[in-house]
Amino acid sequence: MHANDFNETAAGVARAAQRRTNYLPWVITFAVGALVPFGVYPVFAMELLCFALFACAFNLLQGFGGLLSFGHAAFFGGAAYVAGYAMKEWGLTPELGLLVGTLSAALLGLVFGFVAIRRQGIYFAMVTLALAQIVFFLCVEAPFTGGEDGLQGIPKGHLFGLLDLSTTMQVGEQQLPLRLYYFVLVVTMAGYWLIWRLVNSPFGTVLKAIRENEPRAVSLGYATERYKLFAFVLSAALAGLAGSTKALVMGLASLTDVSWHTSGEVVLMTLMGGMGTLAGPVVGAITIRVLHSELASFGSWVTVIIGFVFVLCVLTFRRGIVGELAHRFKKSF
Amino acid sequence: MEVSLQAVLSQVMLGLNNGAFYALLSLGLAVIFGMLNVVNFAHGAFYMLGAFGALIGYEYLGHWLGDEGLHVSFWLALVLVPLVVGLLGVIIERVMLSRLYRFDHLYGLLLTFGLALMFEGLFTNYFNVAGEPYNGKPELLEGAINLGFMFFPKYRLFSIVLSLVVCFGVWWLIERTRLGAYLRAGTENPDVARAFGIDVPLLRTLTYFMGVAVAALAGVVAAPIYSVSPNMGADLIIIVFAVVVIGGMGSIMGAIVTGLALGLIEGVVKVFYPPLANTVIFILMALVLLWRPAGLFGKE
Numbered sequence: 001m002h003a004n005d006f007n008e009t010a011a012g013v014a015r016a017a018q019r020r021t022n023y024l025p026w027v028i029t030f031a032v033g034a035l036v037p038f039g040v041y042p043v044f045a046m047e048l049l050c051f052a053l054f055a056c057a058f059n060l061l062q063g064f065g066g067l068l069s070f071g072h073a074a075f076f077g078g079a080a081y082v083a084g085y086a087m088k089e090w091g092l093t094p095e096l097g098l099l100v101g102t103l104s105a106a107l108l109g110l111v112f113g114f115v116a117i118r119r120q121g122i123y124f125a126m127v128t129l130a131l132a133q134i135v136f137f138l139c140v141e142a143p144f145t146g147g148e149d150g151l152q153g154i155p156k157g158h159l160f161g162l163l164d165l166s167t168t169m170q171v172g173e174q175q176l177p178l179r180l181y182y183f184v185l186v187v188t189m190a191g192y193w194l195i196w197r198l199v200n201s202p203f204g205t206v207l208k209a210i211r212e213n214e215p216r217a218v219s220l221g222y223a224t225e226r227y228k229l230f231a232f233v234l235s236a237a238l239a240g241l242a243g244s245t246k247a248l249v250m251g252l253a254s255l256t257d258v259s260w261h262t263s264g265e266v267v268l269m270t271l272m273g274g275m276g277t278l279a280g281p282v283v284g285a286i287t288i289r290v291l292h293s294e295l296a297s298f299g300s301w302v303t304v305i306i307g308f309v310f311v312l313c314v315l316t317f318r319r320g321i322v323g324e325l326a327h328r329f330k331k332s333f
Numbered sequence: 334m335e336v337s338l339q340a341v342l343s344q345v346m347l348g349l350n351n352g353a354f355y356a357l358l359s360l361g362l363a364v365i366f367g368m369l370n371v372v373n374f375a376h377g378a379f380y381m382l383g384a385f386g387a388l389i390g391y392e393y394l395g396h397w398l399g400d401e402g403l404h405v406s407f408w409l410a411l412v413l414v415p416l417v418v419g420l421l422g423v424i425i426e427r428v429m430l431s432r433l434y435r436f437d438h439l440y441g442l443l444l445t446f447g448l449a450l451m452f453e454g455l456f457t458n459y460f461n462v463a464g465e466p467y468n469g470k471p472e473l474l475e476g477a478i479n480l481g482f483m484f485f486p487k488y489r490l491f492s493i494v495l496s497l498v499v500c501f502g503v504w505w506l507i508e509r510t511r512l513g514a515y516l517r518a519g520t521e522n523p524d525v526a527r528a529f530g531i532d533v534p535l536l537r538t539l540t541y542f543m544g545v546a547v548a549a550l551a552g553v554v555a556a557p558i559y560s561v562s563p564n565m566g567a568d569l570i571i572i573v574f575a576v577v578v579i580g581g582m583g584s585i586m587g588a589i590v591t592g593l594a595l596g597l598i599e600g601v602v603k604v605f606y607p608p609l610a611n612t613v614i615f616i617l618m619a620l621v622l623l624w625r626p627a628g629l630f631g632k633e
Contacts, residue, residue, distance in 0.1 A: 068439050115619045118626035119578070122372045122438045126574040127622065130615045133571050137611040260571065264446055271443065303454025310447025314440050315429060 030189060037181045038171065043249065044293065046181055049188040050246040051289050055269040055281030056195050057238035062267075063276030064199055065231045066211030070125040070263050071112065071132025072239050077258030078135050079105040079240030080247035081145055084154040087248070089144075094157045094165055098187065098244045105240020106233050108135070113232030117225060120214075129260060136258045150254030154247055159183060165248075180249070187245055191238050196278060198234065207231055239266075268306065271313050274320025283321050341604050342483050348600015349593065350489050350558070353496030354380075356592030357551040358573045360503055361544035363582045367520040368540040371430055371441030377570025378452040379418055379545045383552020384467070384561045385456060386414035391469035407471045407557070414553050415546040422545030426538050434537075449567065456563035464560025492554045499547060500589045507585055516540065575618040580630050587630030 036045045054076050061067050083101025086092045092100065116127045139145045146152065156165040165183060168175040198204050210217045210224050217224050247253045256262060265288060273284025288306070295302045313320070319327055358376055365373045390405030390413070405413065425448065433440045474488040507513035518526040519536045527533050552566075559565060573592075580591030595614050603610040621629065 068442075115622050118622050122366075122442060123578060125439065125442060126372065126578050127618070129571055130575040130578065130618050133575075134612045134615045134619075140611075141608055260567070264450070267443065267446075300454045300457035303457065304451050305454075307447045307450030307452075307454060310450065311429065311444055314444040314447065315432060318436070318440065 026189075026193065030185070033185050033189065034182070037176055037178060042176055042178070042181050044289075046184045046249045047246065048286050048289050049184055050242045050249065051266075051269065051285040052282040053188045053191045053245070054239050054242035055266050055273070055285040056192055056278075057235050057242060058266045059270045059275065059277075059281040060195050060198065060238065061231055061235035062270060063280075064204060064211065065207045065228060065235075067117075067228060067232065068122075068125045068267070069116075069128040069232075069235070070260070070267065071128035071130075071135075072235075072266050073258050073260065073262035074112070074132035074135035075105040075109060075236040075239040076243035076246075076262060076266070077139070077253065077255075078108055078243070080243040080253035080257050081139060081151055083244030084151045084247040084253040085144055087157055088151065088154050092157075093161050094159050094183070094248055097157070097248065098241060101244030101247070102237050102241040105243070106237035108240075109233040109236020110229070112236065113229045117228045117232065129263065132258070132260065132263055136255070136260070139255060139258050145253070145255075148255065150252055151247075152252055154251045154253065156180060156248065156251070184245055184249060187241070191241050192282075195238065199278065203227070203230075264310075265306070268310050268313070270320075272309065272317075272320055274323030274326070277320065277322040277326060280320050280322035287321070339483060341601065343485075344600040344604045345597060346483075346485055346489065346493075346600075348597045348603070350493055350596070351599060352593040352596015353493050353500075354551050354555060354569070354592075355573055355576050355596050356500050356589045357496050357547055358569065359576045359580065359588040359592045360500055360585060361547045362573060362577055363580075363585060363588045364503070364507065364516075364540055365544040366582045368516060369426075369430065369441070369537050370434065370438055371445065372438065372574075373541075373544065374442055374445040374570065375425075375448040375452070376445075376544070376548050376573065377566030377568075378449040379422065379548040379566070380552040380555070380569060381456065381563065381566030382418050382421070382452060383414050383549030384556040384559075384565060385460070385552075386410060386418060386549065387469065387553045387556040388465060388467050388561045390414065391467065392465075404469060407469045407553075410469070410553050411550070415549040418549035418552075419542045419546035423538055423542050426541040430541070431534065431537070449570070453563050453567060460561075460563060462563060464562035464565070466560055467556040470557040488557055492558065495554060496551070499550060503543070503547065504585050504589065572614055575614050579614075579618050579621045579628055581628030584630040587628075591629065 033049075054072070057075075058069065058072050061069055079101035082104040083097045086100045087094065087097035112128065112131050115131065116124055119127055140147065144151075158164050159179075163179060165180045166177070167179055169178045171178075199207075206217065206222055206227055209220075210222070210227060214224055243253075243257060246257070266285075269284035269288050270281045271284070272287060273282065274280030288309075291305070291309070292302060295305060298305075317324065358380060362373055362376055365371060365376075387405075387407065387410040390410050391407070392404075394405060395401055395403030429444060429448075430441060433444060470488060474491050476487055477484040478487050478490060480490075505513075507516055515526070515531050516536060518529070519531060519533050523533045555565075576592050576595055577588065579595065580587040582588070595617070598617070599610060599613055602613045609616075
């Protein structure tokens with residue numbers, strides 16, 4: 001499927017280093033994102049942004065590095081607890097809270113990655129799942145996580161100590177938390193941009209080469225273990241950023257965020273949107289979260305339906321929404 | 334901290350009991366992975382289905398059929414439930430899994446993950462998440478037995494012995510019989526095995542049936558011990574994954590020994606440092622990976 005990628009690795013590395021950036025799509029995306037809270041319930045829109053970033057972070061590792069992690073909830077939910085605790089108990093400002101959460105996820109990613117990259121393929125998935133379970137039980141038992149209730153009442157705080165993020169603005173009839181929304185939009189877009197830069201960098205090209213044929217990448221002189229570990233840490237850190245931001249938005253860090261269900265769901269988001277595509281995880285995350293909120297009244301039927309979507313995607317739709325579109329598009333031209 | 338020998342011994346026996354379940358499940362997982370190249374995430378769900386099969390047969394079936402006096406006995410369930418759940422496995426293998434063999438391993442994992450979610454969600458709808466007790470424990474196995482060094486519940490002893498018998502039965506079937514030789518040939522090299530006239534697709538179906546039936550059997554045996562709940566399988570399967578990573582999926586005996594040993598270790602940890610009991614297997618997994626990346630019995 002990606003045979004050409006590999007043959008072009010050397011040229012790709014050189015080209016990627018020189019490529020000029022076209023900023024127009026970014027400006028358009030940002031403009032659209034800025035208008036969303038006027039049409040969609042802002043808190044839900046922010047939740048979508050967080051999950052989209054989470055799925056993109058996962059996809060950086062799975063789609064471009066070929067490493068299926070089944071334990072990404074540990075970074076997402078773990079960072080949510082750390083950031084939440086830092087903002088609530090230490091009174092850190094939001095930007096510092098997010099930074100602390102992200103760094104904690106990166107550190108955790110370093111430890112996990114160090115252990116997990118020793119095994120490949122399917123074992124990698126099982127190892128990450130098991131490691132994430134350690135974090136889950138830690139969160140169940142640790143005194144500062146609030147157990148089953150979660151860490152509640154995380155304050156929005158003042159951005160840079162100046163701007164109160166809890167203020168709302170009067171728009172027509174509604175009170176919209178626009179300040180918080182734009183902060184979240186900037187943070188998640190920055191994360192997304194970073195992923196896009198990484199994927200199109202020489203680093204990203206080498207990562208794709210490792211995915212296609214690791215022995216060959218080794219023979220070309222790349223220290224593949226180091227690349228994989230770095231990709232793992234970056235992916236973990238960005239998942240942590242997403243989790244910390246979600247804690248800030250919701251004012252809550254809970255056990256659901258660290259559970260294996262969440263790890264599985266981010267896999268589904270990416271699979272549904274299209275593994276190894278840049279926009280796919282965003283599309284997948286939005287689809288799944290909307291599905292969740294639409295089906296909320298059906299109780300545990302949601303789990304059944306999510307499971308069914310999983311089965312359907314695997315059997316009939318392995319390219320995902322964006323992957324399928326890209327495939328059709330290429331074919332017809 | 335004062336720890337009596339009695340407490341340690343009883344935890345060791347309980348640990349052995351858990352270990353027997355780990356062994357049964359990791360065994361099935363290993364055989365299925367060998368033959369089908371699928372990491373069967375739904376294995377825990379089949380275990381859960383087994384437990385519910387026993388529960389439904391005893392508590393609900395008579396009510397549903399309008400005959401309140403009808404109870405499917407434990408012994409009958411022990412035979413019937415694995416067959417029924419195994420057949421469900423056969424359908425899943427034929428209809429879904431068999432379409433994925435030519436793709437990457439991860440799709441098999443994802444498909445069975447989706448199935449596990451479906452089963453779990455379905456049972457959460459109709460049954461109490463906190464779990465329901467199974468009251469069909471046979472009278473023969475009520476009470477405790479004197480093992481010389483301690484009194485031990487008869488049923489627990491029975492479940493350990495039965496699990497071990499099934500484990501070694503499967504081992505014998507695979508390592509010592511003609512069918513097992515076909516199976517090993519199919520695992521080693523499916524194309525060559527086919528060239529020699531072995532019906533590999535049939536063998537795959539049979540393997541999946543066997544693995545699933547063993548998981549369901551474990552579920553039936555577990556029903557009188559643990560409360561029967563929709564998420565009992567998911568909790569177990571993640572531990573069993575760690576067991577499989579530690580033992581390596583290459584060896585049947587490795588899976589059995591690792592499962593038992595880890596159950597024991599978990600039991601002992603429960604006595605000396607309870608907060609660690611939930612995670613000790615995962616931590617051991619990490620340590621083993623650092624020390625021997627291929628697992629204890631792995632041939633990678």
